[in-house]
Protein backbone atom coordinates (compact mmCIF):
# COMPACT_ATOMS: atom_id res chain seq x y z
CA UNK A 1 0.00 0.00 0.00
CA UNK A 2 1.37 3.49 -0.86
CA UNK A 3 2.53 5.46 2.16
CA UNK A 4 0.04 8.28 1.45
CA UNK A 5 -2.89 5.90 1.85
CA UNK A 6 -1.41 4.52 5.04
CA UNK A 7 -1.14 8.05 6.45
CA UNK A 8 -4.79 8.66 5.72
CA UNK A 9 -5.73 5.39 7.40
CA UNK A 10 -3.72 6.10 10.54
CA UNK A 11 -4.63 9.43 12.12
CA UNK A 12 -1.98 10.43 14.65
CA UNK A 13 -3.18 9.12 18.00
CA UNK A 14 -2.58 11.19 21.13
CA UNK A 15 0.34 10.04 23.24
CA UNK A 16 -1.06 7.92 26.07
CA UNK A 17 -1.23 9.61 29.44
CA UNK A 18 1.39 8.46 31.90
CA UNK A 19 2.03 7.09 34.37
CA UNK A 20 -0.03 4.04 33.52
CA UNK A 21 -1.53 2.07 36.40
CA UNK A 22 0.55 -1.10 36.19
CA UNK A 23 3.99 -1.76 37.56
CA UNK A 24 4.95 -3.76 34.51
CA UNK A 25 4.29 -0.66 32.44
CA UNK A 26 7.11 1.15 34.17
CA UNK A 27 9.60 -1.64 33.73
CA UNK A 28 8.60 -2.06 30.08
CA UNK A 29 9.70 1.45 29.16
CA UNK A 30 13.29 0.41 28.78
CA UNK A 31 12.52 -2.52 26.54
CA UNK A 32 12.79 -2.58 22.80
CA UNK A 33 9.18 -2.96 21.83
CA UNK A 34 9.32 -3.41 18.11
CA UNK A 35 10.99 -6.59 17.07
CA UNK A 36 11.79 -7.61 13.52
CA UNK A 37 12.30 -11.12 12.18
CA UNK A 38 15.12 -12.90 13.95
CA UNK A 39 14.56 -11.03 17.22
CA UNK A 40 12.74 -12.41 20.26
CA UNK A 41 9.48 -13.16 18.44
CA UNK A 42 9.25 -15.17 15.24
CA UNK A 43 6.65 -13.34 13.08
CA UNK A 44 5.48 -16.60 11.51
CA UNK A 45 4.26 -17.78 14.94
CA UNK A 46 2.26 -14.63 15.72
CA UNK A 47 -1.54 -14.67 15.45
CA UNK A 48 -2.78 -12.70 12.43
CA UNK A 49 -5.61 -10.51 13.71
CA UNK A 50 -6.60 -9.51 10.19
CA UNK A 51 -6.81 -11.33 6.86
CA UNK A 52 -5.87 -8.01 5.29
CA UNK A 53 -2.43 -7.80 6.96
CA UNK A 54 0.31 -7.19 4.41
CA UNK A 55 2.67 -10.14 3.91
CA UNK A 56 5.38 -7.62 3.07
CA UNK A 57 5.85 -4.00 4.09
CA UNK A 58 7.61 -1.48 1.91
CA UNK A 59 10.45 0.27 3.78
CA UNK A 60 8.63 3.61 4.21
CA UNK A 61 5.52 1.98 5.64
CA UNK A 62 7.61 -0.18 7.91
CA UNK A 63 9.45 2.87 9.27
CA UNK A 64 6.18 4.69 9.81
CA UNK A 65 4.55 1.82 11.68
CA UNK A 66 7.66 1.31 13.76
CA UNK A 67 7.78 5.01 14.69
CA UNK A 68 4.10 4.98 15.67
CA UNK A 69 4.57 1.89 17.81
CA UNK A 70 7.58 3.48 19.50
CA UNK A 71 5.57 6.63 20.25
CA UNK A 72 2.96 4.50 21.96
CA UNK A 73 5.45 2.57 24.13
CA UNK A 74 5.56 1.05 26.69
CA UNK A 75 3.75 -2.01 25.34
CA UNK A 76 2.78 -4.66 27.85
CA UNK A 77 0.61 -7.01 25.82
CA UNK A 78 1.97 -8.72 22.76
CA UNK A 79 3.03 -9.97 20.37
CA UNK A 80 1.16 -7.99 17.73
CA UNK A 81 1.99 -8.51 14.07
CA UNK A 82 1.75 -5.26 12.09
CA UNK A 83 2.45 -6.83 8.70
CA UNK A 84 5.49 -8.28 6.95
CA UNK A 85 8.00 -9.26 9.63
CA UNK A 86 7.16 -6.34 11.94
CA UNK A 87 6.07 -7.42 15.41
CA UNK A 88 5.42 -5.44 18.57
CA UNK A 89 6.96 -7.70 21.19
CA UNK A 90 5.48 -6.26 24.40
CA UNK A 91 6.71 -7.29 27.84
CA UNK A 92 4.06 -9.96 28.34
CA UNK A 93 3.57 -13.04 26.14
CA UNK A 94 -0.21 -12.70 26.01
CA UNK A 95 -0.27 -15.47 23.41
CA UNK A 96 1.18 -17.82 26.06
CA UNK A 97 -1.78 -17.09 28.35
CA UNK A 98 -4.10 -18.09 25.52
CA UNK A 99 -2.68 -21.63 25.48
CA UNK A 100 -4.86 -22.27 28.57
CA UNK A 101 -7.59 -19.67 27.96
CA UNK A 102 -8.00 -20.74 24.34
CA UNK A 103 -8.97 -24.28 25.41
CA UNK A 104 -11.70 -22.93 27.70
CA UNK A 105 -13.28 -20.37 25.36
CA UNK A 106 -15.53 -21.73 22.62
CA UNK A 107 -13.84 -21.86 19.21
CA UNK A 108 -16.92 -20.40 17.59
CA UNK A 109 -18.34 -17.30 19.29
CA UNK A 110 -20.73 -16.36 16.51
CA UNK A 111 -23.97 -14.91 17.84
CA UNK A 112 -22.37 -13.91 21.14
CA UNK A 113 -21.63 -10.52 22.72
CA UNK A 114 -18.31 -10.29 24.56
CA UNK A 115 -17.07 -7.73 27.09
CA UNK A 116 -13.38 -7.39 28.01
CA UNK A 117 -12.84 -5.42 31.22
CA UNK A 118 -9.38 -3.86 31.50
CA UNK A 119 -8.54 -4.64 27.89
CA UNK A 120 -5.12 -2.96 27.74
CA UNK A 121 -3.89 -2.96 24.10
CA UNK A 122 -6.71 -5.24 23.01
CA UNK A 123 -5.06 -8.66 22.62
CA UNK A 124 -7.93 -10.58 24.21
CA UNK A 125 -10.57 -8.47 22.47
CA UNK A 126 -8.96 -9.19 19.09
CA UNK A 127 -8.90 -12.91 19.95
CA UNK A 128 -12.63 -12.91 20.78
CA UNK A 129 -13.38 -11.21 17.45
CA UNK A 130 -11.15 -13.66 15.64
CA UNK A 131 -13.28 -16.44 17.12
CA UNK A 132 -16.31 -14.82 15.53
CA UNK A 133 -18.00 -12.91 18.38
CA UNK A 134 -20.71 -10.66 16.92
CA UNK A 135 -19.83 -7.75 19.14
CA UNK A 136 -16.82 -7.14 21.38
CA UNK A 137 -16.73 -4.18 23.76
CA UNK A 138 -13.25 -3.51 25.14
CA UNK A 139 -13.14 -1.27 28.20
CA UNK A 140 -9.82 0.34 29.15
CA UNK A 141 -9.53 3.69 30.99
CA UNK A 142 -5.76 4.19 30.70
CA UNK A 143 -3.52 5.29 27.83
CA UNK A 144 -3.25 1.68 26.57
CA UNK A 145 -6.52 2.50 24.85
CA UNK A 146 -4.49 4.41 22.22
CA UNK A 147 -2.37 1.35 21.54
CA UNK A 148 -5.61 -0.54 20.88
CA UNK A 149 -6.84 2.21 18.53
CA UNK A 150 -3.53 2.09 16.62
CA UNK A 151 -3.80 -1.68 16.21
CA UNK A 152 -7.47 -1.44 15.27
CA UNK A 153 -6.58 1.10 12.57
CA UNK A 154 -4.49 -1.70 11.01
CA UNK A 155 -6.66 -4.75 11.77
CA UNK A 156 -10.10 -3.19 11.18
CA UNK A 157 -11.54 -5.96 13.34
CA UNK A 158 -14.65 -4.07 14.44
CA UNK A 159 -13.90 -4.30 18.18
CA UNK A 160 -15.63 -1.46 20.01
CA UNK A 161 -12.74 0.06 21.99
CA UNK A 162 -13.94 2.51 24.63
CA UNK A 163 -11.75 4.49 27.00
CA UNK A 164 -13.86 3.81 30.07
CA UNK A 165 -13.40 2.05 33.39
CA UNK A 166 -15.60 -0.73 34.76
CA UNK A 167 -17.30 1.97 36.85
CA UNK A 168 -18.81 3.37 33.62
CA UNK A 169 -20.35 0.09 32.47
CA UNK A 170 -24.12 0.16 32.45
CA UNK A 171 -26.38 -2.64 31.19
CA UNK A 172 -28.96 -0.08 30.03
CA UNK A 173 -26.37 1.68 27.88
CA UNK A 174 -24.07 -1.15 26.79
CA UNK A 175 -26.42 -4.12 26.96
CA UNK A 176 -25.61 -7.40 28.68
CA UNK A 177 -22.98 -9.87 27.56
CA UNK A 178 -22.81 -13.62 26.90
CA UNK A 179 -19.12 -13.78 27.77
CA UNK A 180 -17.19 -11.44 30.05
CA UNK A 181 -13.41 -11.59 30.34
CA UNK A 182 -11.59 -9.75 33.10
CA UNK A 183 -7.97 -10.55 33.85
CA UNK A 184 -5.46 -8.78 36.07
CA UNK A 185 -7.76 -6.03 37.32
CA UNK A 186 -8.98 -7.24 40.75
CA UNK A 187 -5.82 -6.79 42.80
CA UNK A 188 -5.29 -3.28 41.38
CA UNK A 189 -8.77 -2.37 42.56
CA UNK A 190 -9.62 -0.60 45.85
CA UNK A 191 -13.28 -1.68 45.48
CA UNK A 192 -13.01 -5.33 44.37
CA UNK A 193 -16.52 -6.41 45.34
CA UNK A 194 -18.03 -3.48 43.44
CA UNK A 195 -16.07 -4.59 40.36
CA UNK A 196 -17.49 -8.11 40.67
CA UNK A 197 -21.03 -6.84 41.22
CA UNK A 198 -20.73 -4.73 38.07
CA UNK A 199 -19.53 -7.76 36.10
CA UNK A 200 -22.56 -9.70 37.38
CA UNK A 201 -24.91 -6.88 36.33
CA UNK A 202 -23.40 -6.86 32.82
CA UNK A 203 -23.77 -10.65 32.43
CA UNK A 204 -26.61 -12.31 30.51
CA UNK A 205 -28.69 -14.81 32.52
CA UNK A 206 -27.00 -17.75 30.74
CA UNK A 207 -23.63 -16.02 30.32
CA UNK A 208 -20.15 -17.03 31.44
CA UNK A 209 -17.22 -15.14 32.96
CA UNK A 210 -13.53 -15.85 32.58
CA UNK A 211 -12.01 -14.14 35.57
CA UNK A 212 -8.24 -14.03 36.12
CA UNK A 213 -6.27 -12.65 39.05
CA UNK A 214 -3.20 -12.87 41.18
CA UNK A 215 -3.92 -14.96 44.29
CA UNK A 216 -1.99 -15.90 47.40
CA UNK A 217 0.09 -18.98 46.66
CA UNK A 218 0.20 -20.28 50.24
CA UNK A 219 -2.69 -22.77 50.79
CA UNK A 220 -2.51 -22.04 54.53
CA UNK A 221 -3.98 -18.58 53.89
CA UNK A 222 -6.37 -19.55 51.11
CA UNK A 223 -9.44 -18.09 52.80
CA UNK A 224 -7.81 -14.74 53.62
CA UNK A 225 -7.22 -11.50 51.75
CA UNK A 226 -3.85 -9.84 52.21
CA UNK A 227 -3.90 -6.06 51.91
CA UNK A 228 -0.93 -4.30 50.35
CA UNK A 229 -0.61 -1.02 52.27
CA UNK A 230 2.21 0.46 50.20
CA UNK A 231 3.43 -1.65 47.31
CA UNK A 232 4.09 -5.18 46.08
CA UNK A 233 7.69 -5.46 44.93
CA UNK A 234 7.77 -1.69 44.38
CA UNK A 235 4.44 -1.57 42.56
CA UNK A 236 2.07 0.84 44.36
CA UNK A 237 -0.91 -0.17 42.20
CA UNK A 238 -1.51 -3.44 44.11
CA UNK A 239 -4.23 -2.99 46.76
CA UNK A 240 -4.85 -6.50 48.01
CA UNK A 241 -4.39 -10.13 47.01
CA UNK A 242 -7.04 -12.74 47.79
CA UNK A 243 -6.30 -16.34 48.66
CA UNK A 244 -7.83 -18.84 46.22
CA UNK A 245 -10.77 -19.63 48.46
CA UNK A 246 -11.28 -15.96 49.34
CA UNK A 247 -11.51 -15.12 45.64
CA UNK A 248 -14.03 -17.90 45.08
CA UNK A 249 -16.15 -16.66 48.01
CA UNK A 250 -15.90 -13.03 46.86
CA UNK A 251 -17.16 -14.06 43.41
CA UNK A 252 -19.96 -16.12 44.98
CA UNK A 253 -20.98 -13.24 47.24
CA UNK A 254 -21.29 -11.10 44.10
CA UNK A 255 -23.54 -13.68 42.43
CA UNK A 256 -20.99 -15.60 40.35
CA UNK A 257 -20.64 -19.34 40.88
CA UNK A 258 -17.17 -20.77 40.21
CA UNK A 259 -17.26 -23.80 37.88
CA UNK A 260 -13.53 -24.54 37.82
CA UNK A 261 -10.02 -23.06 37.93
CA UNK A 262 -7.46 -23.25 35.16
CA UNK A 263 -4.18 -21.82 33.89
CA UNK A 264 -2.65 -21.35 37.34
CA UNK A 265 1.06 -20.52 37.34
CA UNK A 266 3.57 -18.63 39.49
CA UNK A 267 3.12 -14.86 39.64
CA UNK A 268 5.82 -12.19 39.88
CA UNK A 269 8.31 -12.35 42.77
CA UNK A 270 7.64 -10.06 45.72
CA UNK A 271 7.22 -9.82 49.47
CA UNK A 272 4.99 -12.92 49.48
CA UNK A 273 4.34 -15.66 46.94
CA UNK A 274 1.50 -15.25 44.47
CA UNK A 275 0.00 -17.33 41.69
CA UNK A 276 -1.82 -16.09 38.64
CA UNK A 277 -4.84 -18.01 37.43
CA UNK A 278 -8.34 -18.06 36.01
CA UNK A 279 -11.74 -19.25 37.12
CA UNK A 280 -14.73 -19.84 34.89
CA UNK A 281 -17.96 -18.59 36.47
CA UNK A 282 -21.65 -18.66 35.69
CA UNK A 283 -24.44 -16.67 37.36
CA UNK A 284 -25.83 -17.80 40.70
CA UNK A 285 -28.25 -16.29 43.19
CA UNK A 286 -26.77 -13.15 44.66
CA UNK A 287 -27.08 -13.10 48.43
CA UNK A 288 -28.74 -9.84 49.37
CA UNK A 289 -28.96 -8.49 52.89
CA UNK A 290 -32.52 -8.85 54.21
CA UNK A 291 -32.87 -5.12 54.71
CA UNK A 292 -32.16 -4.41 51.07
CA UNK A 293 -35.27 -3.58 48.98
Ligand SMILES: C[S@@+](CC[C@H](N)C(=O)[O-])C[C@H]1O[C@@H](n2cnc3c(N)ncnc32)[C@H](O)[C@@H]1O
Pocket residue numbers: 021022077094117118119120121139140141142144164165166167182183184185188
Ligand atom coordinates in the same frame (compact mmCIF):
# COMPACT_ATOMS: atom_id res chain seq x y z
C1 LIG B 1 -2.58 -6.05 34.81
S1 LIG B 1 -3.34 -5.18 33.51
C2 LIG B 1 -4.20 -6.54 32.67
C3 LIG B 1 -4.54 -6.22 31.23
C4 LIG B 1 -5.30 -7.30 30.45
N1 LIG B 1 -6.59 -7.56 31.00
C5 LIG B 1 -4.51 -8.58 30.37
O1 LIG B 1 -4.88 -9.56 30.98
O2 LIG B 1 -3.50 -8.60 29.66
C6 LIG B 1 -4.71 -4.32 34.27
C7 LIG B 1 -5.47 -3.47 33.28
O3 LIG B 1 -6.61 -2.95 33.95
C8 LIG B 1 -6.76 -1.60 33.54
N2 LIG B 1 -7.58 -0.87 34.51
C9 LIG B 1 -7.18 -0.09 35.55
N3 LIG B 1 -8.25 0.45 36.17
C10 LIG B 1 -9.35 0.00 35.51
C11 LIG B 1 -10.75 0.24 35.65
N4 LIG B 1 -11.23 1.04 36.60
N5 LIG B 1 -11.59 -0.36 34.78
C12 LIG B 1 -11.12 -1.17 33.81
N6 LIG B 1 -9.81 -1.42 33.63
C13 LIG B 1 -8.92 -0.84 34.46
C14 LIG B 1 -5.32 -1.12 33.46
O4 LIG B 1 -5.18 0.09 32.77
C15 LIG B 1 -4.66 -2.29 32.77
O5 LIG B 1 -4.76 -2.24 31.38
